[in-house]
Amino acid sequence: MEENWHALDKDSVISLLKTDQFAGLSAHEFQSRLAALGYNELVEKQKTPLWKMLLTQFQDFMVLVLLGATLVSAFLGEYSDAVTIMAIVVVNAILGFVQEYRAEKSLEALKQLTAPFSRVIRGGIEQKVPARELVPGDIIVIEAGDRLPADGRLIEAVNLEIEEAALTGESVPVRKTADRVYTWDTGLGDQKNMVFVGTSVTRGRGIAVLTATGMGTEMGRIAGMIQAAEEQDTPLQRRLDQLGKYLVWGCLGVCGVVVLTGIVRGESIFLMAMSGISLAVA
Incomplete structure (x- = not known):
């Protein structure tokens, strides 16, 4: 059950959660x-899988073109060119792999906060x-030195x-109170x-009734959004990809014109084909 717990007094919260302020939950209810x-x-x-993450780095159109140029x-027999192009492809793949791997580790970083x-x-x-x-x-x-294990509504706070x-970005510790009731639209940092x-907890002590655990907590919502987020190309990346395709097809068109022109002028078909391939790779 999801409620605006900060907008309810502590007695109402305890009643809605069907618990007891002094005895807590029974073993059976737990x-x-x-x-x-x-x-x-x-x-x-x-x-x-790591192998799949690495493989996706070679699925970009321009990367496939570069791999073709390497072959x-x-x-x-232009081995120096082949090595240079392959080095560029490998470095690009490593950078992309490292970036995705770090993104995969973001949830583990959140887990370390619990x-x-x-x-x-x-x-x-x-x-x-x-x-x-x-x-x-x-x-x-809870008391000074403790890390909160879940989200909760305070029912007692002494110099807390x-x-x-880690959650709101507020660098200064927040003074907490159990007696205040806020409006439903109060921001997270002001609750x-x-x-x-x-x-x-940096100072004081308190008692709280837990209102949410696991993926129902504020940290759980953040973790859910991180995992649900789909990677999308930026407008610049989409335009660069489109430009790369135009350049490739334009290059192939120019090479085709060069080959045809040479053949029309009586040059060897094999010679012109090799010249066109060399020009395309260059």
């Missing part, structure tokens, strides 16, 4: 929610559990300050009654 909602972790889509140069363990109140007992075993409705205890640079996964 197991039921865990089975229904899954673990508190970022879900990663199937990775692109023709080698066939004509806390490994958390203190939670269940059945009236405070206990330390793996952060992946948290569910909405859990009551967590949280550094949220001072909320805590978010991946942020760190």
Whole structure:
């Protein structure tokens, strides 16, 4: 259930999440929610195999043209030209591969922001559990030095300050409060009654009821957008690709004219064909 939790008072949040401020969830209720909602972790889509990622670097039109030029140069005995062109193709492929590989690692960087363990109140007992075993409705205890394991609504805050640079870009720790209620359209950085996964407590202590875990958190939404984003060529890249095709076809046209002109003038067909190929490669 997705709500504007920051726009509700803490009692309403606790009521909607069907939990208890002091006792937390029962063991049975926790197991039921865990089975229904899954673990508190970022879900990663199937990775692109490294070999496939590398192979895609050779599918560009101009790269295929250069590979063809390499073969023709080698066939004509112009080995220095063939080596030079191949070196250009390989360097271009390596750069593209490294860029895509780093993009694939972006989700892993987000995962490193999550806390490994958390203190939670269940059945009236405070206990330390793996952060992946948290569910909405859990009551967590936080203090200076802790990293937030999920998103939550504060129900108690004592001199609590949280550094949220990883999420909002705000370089100064934010003073939090449990008693304020904000309008539904309040921005993420101004929701001072909320805590978010991946942020760190720099001062004070507090208690929060978890409102979202895993891919339902703000960090989870970011991870989802990263994985759903499709790579698109920029307008400049599209124009350069189009220009490259024009140049290739124009070059082939000029070479064809040269070959035909030589043949008309009585030159050897084989000689003119080799001259046209050499000119195209050049």
